[in-house]
Amino acid sequence: MxxxxxxxxxxxxxxxxxxxxxxxxxxxxxxxxxxxxxxxxxxxxxxxxxxxxxxxxxxxxxxxxxxxxxxxxxxxxxxxxxxxxxxxxxxxxxxxxxxxxSNFYKFVIVLDMKPSLFSSVRSESDLGVNEMIRTVIGVIKSLVSSCPISSKVSFSPKVYITVLAFCPHCKPLVSQVLLQGVCTTETNIEEVTKSLKEQFDKFISNFIEVRCLINEEYNGQDSFPLDVDQMGKVPHASAHLINMITYGFFAMNLLPDVASPGIVIVSDGVFSQPDPINLDKLLTQLRNASVRVFVINMSEVNNGNPSSLNDFGVLSSSDFLHFLTTATVGACLSKRDIDLIDRTSKETANICQKRLFFIRIQPLSLFGVVHQSKFEFPQLKKKYIEGFPVKVNAAELISVRLREGYVIERLQLIPKGEGQINVYLSVPWRDSVKIAYIIRSPWPFNNNKSTYVDISIEGNYSVLHDLICARNQALPSKLLTLMKTQFWKHLASLTETDKLLLHFTSFLSNPIFFNIPNSLKQGVNLFDLASHPNASSTPQLSTQLNPNDVELSEFAAFWEPTVMIDIRMWRKWLHVHQIILVLEHERPIAENVYYPNASGRYVSITARKATTDITLHFLGQYSSFVLVESLSYIKFIYEDDEKSEKPCSFCVIKVAANGPLFILKLAFLGGTSSVIRHKTYNDLRMKLLNLKLPISDSERENFSRSIQKQFRNDHSLNESLGKTGKSRSRVGSAVEINLCTQIKTPLQHALVRYDDLFNGKSDSPPSASLQSHLALKYLLYRRNIWTIQPCSQYSLSSRSLGMIASVLSKKRQNEGFKFAYGCQGFVNMVIELDMTEKNSTIPSCSLENDPRENELLSCLVQYVLLPPTSNMHGTSERISENGEEEDNENSETDQELQLITECWVEPQHGFVETEDDEKQDLAGCTSQEITKAVIPIDTPSVQ
Missing domain, CATH: 3.10.330 (Vcp-like ATPase; Chain A, domain 2)
Structure with missing residues (x-):
């Protein structure tokens, strides 16, 4: 019964x-x-x-x-x-x-600024871009309004809004970020929308101005060549949607981690079909990060009916957009949906709140949302592929499938007999093609009994024939061949995912897996990785361990897959968090960091001592055992602070170090309580921030002496040296300093680095040399070129500029900047400045009811010093390999030396708030003003 x-x-x-x-x-x-x-x-x-x-x-x-x-x-x-x-x-x-x-949401709204929006008109005085910004404002207002979910309960989450303008055919000289990370509420919505409209109008004005200048330059020519410096490389049409979502994903990473993410594409819906490989990569990236994609189709007013944007033949790819949003558990909206929000009842949630706030593990069709295609497709057929048993709890299996984009279509309970539950899941694989995944499990779930899985595919006959019947046959189309390959790779990945799921969930099934051998308790690492590139990537048992130990071999066999798994796929099985640190650099800073030595080479900025202290000393003691020395660690988690003999879960700690930049990835076993996860995360973070780096007397003495040595013979820099004496004496008298500084922004994606020197033009940054093209499009940017004229009394060289660069870096250090990168003469220093709503119409937001209640949103600032260059008759030249300027018919006194600095700023709203005396020159600045505020600070040191 x-x-x-x-x-x-x-x-x-x-x-x-x-x-x-x-x-x-x-x-x-x-x-x-x-x-x-x-x-x-x-x-x-x-x-x-x-x-x-x-x-x-x-x-x-x-x-x-x-x-x-x-x-x-x-x-x-x-x-x-x-x-x-x-x-x-x-x-x-x-x-x-x-x-x-969710208590917190973060949405990145990306405006698809295609040329069709500038030419499509609803009336003689209205462009498509004007309709777009009105729609965006309507969406934001609808999200911050009260969200009633019943007659007695109203839901009011925190909503962070970022608005981007994406221009595929032109590289604008103004920021494409209209708003970033604004905590929007009913009290500040008018100020937010007013600022958004002003920024949008400014962007459109600058965009049109740049286009007119380019048109005038090529006016009268037979062809219209694209100047790479002005226009940038025009991407292929098939990459447009991929690039736009990737741009939004980059902006998403800059918003608080505690918020549920979503990307909102506002477009006329005209897209070229992306190639299958890039599409699968994009979907995998979005699903792993739990990012839902929403599309507001401006060319449809309701259910495929055309709007004014169709006056010029714009045909929306509505069926493909429906596939994209469904594959990421998002939704499609029409312009009419937004226009009708004001007419809907205030007693129920509006359509934007229902689609963007409500997170469901069931299909939208269950909630009455049905996509109506404008095309008629033949009847879809279903083809069974395979079935097999999986010795995994059905709940674990369903959780993994949901992370891969599957939704629960329906449930079937069979209570008679022993009881059984059938869970029908599906995922859109291509437009009008979906994969059905049926789980048959005992009910209630039983870990001791197997779960049976059936996989089938649903689509039209021609697709099923190409994928299934013609599996071993050559297809006439390369696209079909590629699609067939991707399909069978997807099925193979399901099997591999299930194997690793079974592996991880068996952690507590055998005491050998969590009973640490005595040799590992002494700090010996479990595995070694080959250092030479041609060696096998399979980890080998450490040479310090006994390979004949049976229990050790079983222990190593369980943890070996943890070393080999791709870190980008961790989120399928594990809950992932990260800690980003900038370590204290080696002291003293070598002279040849800023200018080349006699052989033409630069010295890199490193943090070996700090890295060693963390990887070998701290993490070795903090973790339960070392998986791979300096790379991977395992921390067992106990419910009552290690008083139990048996852990309840484990955490994988993965280290990635690149000079002073140090990143720790924490991966918890799936199903671990969020309270336990965040407690472990905060405990590790605080212990890292409390680490100290001792400085010996010789190091302090060398540090002071190196500064004096650099400017001993340069009387023009004595004043600057005196200004930095306060900080120098403070460092010189310190016994120990903080070993690391935490950076909240994902610096590994936003860090500005250059591969080689470039033409020192001041009008635009060198996108070909910049590793992160997304940072180029997103961050605010300003370059300053300091030209030193030749003088008959003094002989100029790259070493002279190197000494000036050293003073500038010292000034930045006094302001709190930290070295994040230094290689081949390129030096990057970073700092995060707190932003406040003081005197601002748009407040930066702190998280109420959050343990970090007093924490303000920060603004990442990067200060980049470039290698010295020489300029002769207006032409910029690279310093030669031997460290001297390249020889030519002119003498050295005819050359001009250039020192180039750059300031990259995250476009955060608000004003800089600081009480430090060294940062008072930046206090009260907006993010746009920070790039200009550095110039008067640096000028006395250079002149």
Missing amino acids: SESEKIEKSGYKIIDVQEVYAKSRHEYPLSRNAAVYWYFNNLNKPLPLTTDAMLGAVDEEVEILSIGLSKVHEDEIANHEDIENASIHLKIIPSTKITFL
């Missing part, structure tokens, strides 16, 4: 729940593991009705906001005066609609 039957026989009435709204109990986003476990733990289980209707209130991850019942049942419950003693139980059934919400 089932539990429901027992309760009914006891005289209780069971009411089926129609809809449930739930959210995370904490400030962290709700993981798919937690959502799946809560759902299936409460599925078909009668629970007593309480006054607050908090179904499953004992769950530490999920909090119920509202429960929806039929009108008849709501009236019946309302008639009970004593709800606590009412003989009523509630039950979630397979058809119950489950909606999850």
Whole structure:
């Protein structure tokens, strides 16, 4: 007899729940593991009705906001005066609609600024771009308005908004970031939209001005060549959508990690089909980061009907956009949907809130959302591919499939006999093609019994024939051949993913896997990796260990896949967090960091001592054992702070060091509680920030002496040296300093680095040399070129410029900048400045009800020093390999030496807030003003 039957026989009435709204109990986003476990733990289980209707209130991850019942049942419950003693139980059934919400959201709105939007008109005085910005403002206003989810409950999350303008055919000389990370609320929405409109108008004005200048330059020519310096390389049409979403993904990483992410594309819907390989890579990247994609189609007013943008033959790729959004659990909206928001009832959530806020593990068709295609397709057919057993808990398997973009289409409960549940999942694989994944498991879930899986594909006959029947045959089209290859790779990846899932979930099944051998307790690493490039990538058992030890071999066999797994795919099985640090550099800074030595080579900036202290000393003691020395570590997690003999989970710590830049990736076993994960994360972060780096007397003495030596014979720099004396004495008298500084921004993506020197033009940065092209498009930028004229009394050389560069770097150090990169004469120093809403119409936001309540959003500033260059008769030359200027018919006195500095700033809103005396020159500056504020600070040191 089932539990429901027992309760009914006891005289209780069971009411089926129609809809449930739930959210995370904490400030962290709700993981798919937690959502799946809560759902299936409460599925078909009668629970007593309480006054607050908090179904499953004992769950530490999920909090119920509202429960929806039929009108008849709501009236019946309302008639009970004593709800606590009412003989009523509630039950979630397979058809119950489950909606999850988040406390924080972050949305990057990307405006697709294609030429068609400038030519399409609704009236003689209205362009498509004007319709676009009005639609964006309507979306933002709808998101920050009150979100009622029932008659008694209203939901008001924190919403961070970034708005970007994406121009595929022109490299603008102004920032494409219109808003970044603005915490938008009902109180500041008018100021936000006003600022957005002003920035948009400024962007359009500058965009048109640049285009007119280019048109005038080539006016009268037979052809219109593209100047790479002015226009940039025009991307292929098939890469347009990929580049636009990648640009939005870059901006997404700059927003708070605690928020649920989403990218909103505002476009006329005209896209070329991306190639299958790049499309699969993009979808994998989005799914691994749990980023949902939404599209607001400006060329459709409702269900495929054309809008004014179709006046010039614009044909929207609505079916492909529907596939893209469905594959990332997003949604498509039309312009009419946004226009009608003001007419909808204020007693229910508007359509933007329903699509962007509501996170569902079930398909939108269950909620009444059906895509209507403008084309007629032949009847779709289904083809069975394979079936096999998997010895994994069905909840774990479902969680992994959801991370890969699958949704639960329906559930089938078979309570008779031993009980069975069939879970029908599917994922869009191509337009009008989807993969069906059926899980058959004992009910309730049983870890001791196998789960059976059936895989099939659904599509039209020609697609099924090419993929299945012609698997071993040559296809006439390269595109079809590539599509067939990608399909079978996808199926193979499912099998490999399931194998690793079984491997990780068996961690607690055998004590050998978590009983650390005595040799590893002494600090010996478990594996060695070959150092030479031609060696096998398979990790080898450390030479310090006994290979004949049976238990050690079993222990190593379990942890070996952890070393080999691609870190980019961790999120399929593990919860991933990261800590970004800038380590203290080696002291003293060598002279040849800024100018070449006699052999024409530069010295790199390193942080070997700090790296060694963290990897060999601190992490070796903090972790449970060392997986690979200086690369990977394992930390066992206990429920009661290591008092238990058996851990409840584990954490993989992966280290990536590149000079002073030091990144730690923390990966927790899937299903680990968010409370445990963030407690471990914060504990490790605080211990790292409290580490100290001792400086010996000789190091302090050499540090001071090196500064004096650099400028001993340069009387023009004595004044600058005196100005830096305060900081120099402070460093000289210190016994120890902080070993590292945390950077909140993902510096590995935004760090400005150059591969080689370039033509020192001041009008545009060298995109061909810059490693991160996204940083070029996103960050605010200014280059300063200091030209030193030849003088008959003094002989100029690259060493002279190197000494000036040393003074400038010292000034930056006094302001709090840290060395993040230094190689081949290129030096990058970074700092994060706190931004405040003081005197600003748009406030930077702090996280209320968050442990980091007093933490302001920061602005990343990068100061780049470039190698000295010589300029002769207006031509910039590279310093020759021997460290001297290249010889020519002119004498050295005819040459001009150039010192080039750059300032790259994250376009954060607000004003710089600082109490440090060294940073007072930057206090009160906006992000746009920071790039200019550096010039008067540097001028006295150069003149």
